[in-house]
Amino acid sequence: MAARASRLDRLTAEIAACRACALPHEPRPVVWVHPAARILIAGQAPGRRVHESGVPWNDPSGDRLRDWLQMDRRQFYDKRAIAVAAMGFCYPGTVNGADLPPRRECAPLWRPRLLPLLKNVRLTLLVGGYAQRYHLGRAVKPTLGETVRAWRDYPADVMPLPHPSWRNSAWLKRNPWFEEDVLPELRRRVSSALR
Numbered sequence: 251m252a253a254r255a256s257r258l259d260r261l262t263a264e265i266a267a268c269r270a271c272a273l274p275h276e277p278r279p280v281v282w283v284h285p286a287a288r289i290l291i292a293g294q295a296p297g298r299r300v301h302e303s304g305v306p307w308n309d310p311s312g313d314r315l316r317d318w319l320q321m322d323r324r325q326f327y328d329k330r331a332i333a334v335a336a337m338g339f340c341y342p343g344t345v346n347g348a349d350l351p352p353r354r355e356c357a358p359l360w361r362p363r364l365l366p367l368l369k370n371v372r373l374t375l376l377v378g379g380y381a382q383r384y385h386l387g388r389a390v391k392p393t394l395g396e397t398v399r400a401w402r403d404y405p406a407d408v409m410p411l412p413h414p415s416w417r418n419s420a421w422l423k424r425n426p427w428f429e430e431d432v433l434p435e436l437r438r439r440v441s442s443a444l445r
Contacts, residue, residue, distance in 0.1 A: 258364075265360055268359075271355050275341070282327075283367075285370065288372050288444050289331065289373045289375065290334075291374075293334070293336040294352055295349065295352035295353070296336065305327070312326075312414075314415075320440075333368055338352025339360065357384055373442075374407060376409065378411075395412075398412055409436055411436070
């Protein structure tokens with residue numbers, strides 16, 4: 251584990267120094283990992299608040315995600331339990347008030363080197379369409395809703411989720427099955443992965 255931790259420390263230092271993308275602001279890659287982590291949260295990319303704080307999911311979306319997981323901040327930010335590695339490590343900026351998609355350069359540059367170092371991950375949460383397309387490949391369904399609804403079709407160590415953004419509140423209201431069927435299973439899998 252010590253050798254893997256050292257490799258992971260070197261890699262996260264490389265990620266922190268990354269300037270591969272042309273961004274309209276100073277890059278501040280956000281990656282939150284530890285070799286002992288049992289759960290990996292693969293989201294889209296940091297939002298403005300996360301960019302400013304350097305702490306993943308440190309915003310209203312994170313509050314909703316923690317509620318879904320039934321975790322407080324102390325549990326959620328225990329790196330030995332939860333790793334956070336989004337599809338893009340830097341805040342991509344906004345257009346018309348909405349966050350831009352993660353930069354295309356990031357995932358192919360870093361994920362093939364990072365994910366093999368997270369050998370204790372028992373559950374990967376695929377938050378949003380970008381993470382689902384990357385991790386599920388051809389098994390992803392035509393829409394995010396169909397992918398999330400098909401959670402039983404995927405391996406038990408992978409769980410697709412919608413983004414917990416408050417912008418998705420209408421989607422959540424239109425799809426009560428998410429709260430009724432998916433959240434109890436999500437919480438069961440999270441508890442099992444952390445045991």
